[in-house]
Amino acid sequence: MRSSNLFGKTLRQAPSDTENISHKLLVRAGFIQQIASGIFSAMPLGNRSLSKIKNIIREEMDGAGAQEVNMPVVQPIDIWEESGRAENFSPPLASFKDRRDRKMILAPTHEEAVTIMARSGVTSYRDLPFILYQIQTKFRDEPRPRGGLLRVREFEMKDAYSFDVDQNGLDKSFDAMVEAYKKIFDRCGIDVVMVEADSGGIGGKDSNEFVLLTDSGEDVILISEDGDYAANVEKAVFEKTVNPYEELTAIEEFSTPGIKSIKELALSENVPESKISKSVLYTVEDEVIIVTIRGDYDVNDTKLRNLLKGKEPRLSTFEEAQSSGIIPGYVSAVELDKFYSVVDDSITMGTNFFAGANKNGFHLRNVNFPRDFKADLIGDIAEAKAGYTAKGKKVVLEERRGIEVGHVFKLGTTYSRKLDTTFSDGNGIQKHVQMGCYGIGVGRLLAAVIEANNDENGMILPAAIAPFEVYIVGINLHDKNVISNAERLYKSFIDNGIDTLFDDRDEPPGVKFKDADLVGTPIRIVVSSKSIKMNAVEIKLRKNKDFELISLDEIQDKIFDLLPLL
Secondary structure, eight states: OBGGGOOOOOOSSOOTTOOSHHHHHHHHTTSEEEEETTEEEEOHHHHHHHHHHHHHHHHHHHHTTOEEOOOOSEEEHHHHHHHTOTTTOSSOOEEEEOTTSOEEEEOSOOHHHHHHHHHHHOOBGGGOOEEEEEEEEEEOOOSSOBTTTTBOSEEEEEEEEEEESSHHHHHHHHHHHHHHHHHHHHHTTOOOEEEEOOOGGGOOSEEEEEEEEOTTOSEEEEEETTSSOEEETTTOOBOOOOOOOOOOOOOEEEEOTTOOSHHHHHHHHTOOGGGBEEEEEEEETTEEEEEEEETTSOBOHHHHHHHTTTOOEEEOOHHHHHHTTOOTTSOOSTTOTTSOEEEEGGGGSOSSEEEEOSSTTEEEEEEOTTTSOOOSEEEOOBOOOTTSBBTTSSSBEEEEEEEEEEEEEEEETHHHHHTTOEEEOTTSOEEEOEEEEEEEEHHHHHHHHHHHSEETTEEOOOTTTSSOSEEEEESSTTSHHHHHHHHHHHHHHHHTTOOEEEEOOSOOHHHHHHHHHHTTOSEEEEEOHHHHHTTEEEEEETTOSOEEEEETTTHHHHHHHHGGGO
């Protein structure tokens, strides 16, 4: 490609509405153009990098035995109603009615469609196992798109789906996909960690995220000091402390005028916050519920949602609490049996708690569970934090930030049961297929690579995904020797499969050097009157500051030697 024919322009300054470094550089380098909030077009340079990432994904998926398919973006809502996700997928499904007045949705993911595909082709255990994948457009109406390609509404995703006869087969397929993912991320030039994660709207029992650790990430990751445990904060568990046991004593009301917070009560009574039973009001499906947790812990909304089997909780407003007859600041589940009660298991790790008296200006001493209040649900809904002890270990958790670049799930029979996808085993018994699913956001992966590989001058892209491997800068192109040698090198590189951009523009050298750095091309070659007189060219690696002179006869071999290392 010649720069004079390349569509798109670079910018010296990023627009004011760009946020993180990858967003700024993708816009400045002319890789993307925003059409609407969270919706982008890929420009020629950006599309070249995205295409290379997709090629890497295809090679590794095919190498792992997966087969590529293509499923529709537009789907009838019927199949989502059949799976039970039509109303509870988050963010809500984008939908419209076609000319036949049939409600259609823009698919945010393809579990329903692929399960129906498998249902039509699987009858016997002999038809299993297999893995299907696609690289397809998805639409998720994110309420707060941000960070350029990191959180968008429309995006390309590689989603793969495995189908097996039993749990052992699912485990093998899962492990094969994990290994393929590690190869994909390695080839794209980033180091990732695999962490436990919440399954969210996809469902299933177990899931893991692949995370690029970076301070610019929006995800909070908790990692044990020894590195043996890592989890997204939405999923992380920790070792809860146990209060010293005390003999249960009679409940007692006492006056606490003006004291409404856990910290104030603990200071007033000279007790640790772990001695206080904290009640938080949530609204679930228009009903106020009471969530009780020990005062030294906070509620994890994702864990709470999972305990509620997918029902979405939100903090109740002051008005909602009052209209329900609850006094904010002094609430507890004691004598409020008409309200649905969720209890964190930390409440079982102590006795004689302090709690609200459900009376303005009063609290209670010696509140005990389950003597004094009920639990409709009990489980772990506490949020893990840095400094807590890792579950089952003697090491503490450390907090890191990261960007999710891949997610893998063990779905089990979550979809095959709902969509009646079965097979006949060796004894003629009908069983539901065991499924897994595996996703990588293509644009998000490019953005993550840039977040990890940049400097003050622009991107530093790995050769495998850079839009071009070599950037030829012609200086003094009016000099016949310069233009003839630059043209000869360019043609030779192209003929030998070296992906090359020849900057043949009538621009000052500084402009060309800045653009070469900005777009992250791994190798820059300068052809000038000075170098040609020495029968040589300057070669500089994007990640290095210095250049060296290489003879014209050796430059191509030099590039072939360098590219596998970049």
